[in-house]
Amino acid sequence: MDDEPMWAADHVVALTPGSAITIRETENGFAIKGNHLTLIKGNQFDDRTKTVPHKHIHEFLGICDMFKYRDTENEAVRLMMFPLSLTGEAKTWLDKLNEGTIETWDELRTAFISRFFPPALFDRLLIEICAFSQHEKESLTDVWLRIKEMLKNCHGHNMSKGNIIKIFYHGLNEITQEVINAAAGGIFLSASQRQSLAQARLG
Template sequence: MDDEPIWDVDRVVALTPSSAITIPETTNEFVIKGNHLTLIKGNQLDGRTKTDPHKHIHEFLRICDMFKYRDTKNEVVRLMMFPWSLTGEAKTWLDELNEGTIDTWDEL
């Protein structure tokens, strides 16, 4: 039981070819810092019942708030980085959402 996905598995879902998250347009180009990505990937949520999604989001936001990208809103960075914070069943959940399902951090 502890190794079951958080959500109900009795469903049929079609894989989507594109991301469920729509990244807002930015006025400038920027590159995600390597150490930022390393911290995010070190705090991945796997979607199992033993994991706490609220704790994951709290830690994700704490990490994201440590870095600032000039002339880029934090929401854009969060939306870009969030898929990297998921693995296993949680990543599958995100990948199975319809394209463009999520437009803002609040929706996520």
Template sequence: MHTRASNPELVEPLPEPERTLNRRLRRRNRRAADRVVAPTPGFTITIPKTPNVFAIKVNHLTLIKRNQFDGRTKTDPHKHIHEFLGICDMFKYKDIENEAVRLMTFPLSLTEEAKTWLDELNEGTIETWDELRTAFISRFFPLTLFD
């Protein structure tokens, strides 16, 4: 019978376990982020050229996916835009304009009817964040409701 003290394969404890763990987690997150490819929303949205190749951070994508808009009549498109911008503002990408990130990630924030609406727009319809926001609000919060 072996006891812990007599086991020659035991490893010495780390001198700074928290620091080592944090370093390993950062390294793992960087590797995971390198594997994530920026999504291609399709031809509806024209993404501006960016100076660098970059990947959308996994945490960013997770938050966006948790806050999806489905287009139902009881959902508020203004609230969705506000929450989407809040998520986007949490993440910064070196030498990348916020507009490019918004245009790339907004399609991921849509599901069901809202996703179908975006997918059915004509090619090249959207070129700026303002155009996308205006088209989205017009479709899901039309002024004709109040006329």
């Protein structure tokens, strides 16, 4: 219908010849719902923003799970939709992969994570967390939000809550340490882990 808004219209998605992604047993005329397309393109990954690839995968899957396509398997939908969630250098990376490189969603996710979250990046983020320190004039709330963001970006760090608390506490300046010591009713690190988690809002 001519009066139908663009976001409501269906759009046919077809992989281009020579694509790195191979999709088996799927009709070429897969039509994506217009509002689904809007959500996907509104959450694109370009490798220049601070978006973590793991976060992008999580958000992408969340959007995909909002929609169901009859006669089309979830895996096929993900494989056809994921290229639309990339832009800039990330899209260029996918386009340059050899034809037929990827046949499953797990292969696509692994390739994406390996490219945009390599071991060297993980090591650098982990070092930054271990060297964490409060900035000048940074409030307790802001410093806590910052280390939470650092931990979230370093996906798979596997650090215990106890170690995180120690890194956080030792990274604070003396004045802030005194504030949380007073709130804990003594030395913050001497309190039980449950008390420490409650004071630091981890629990």
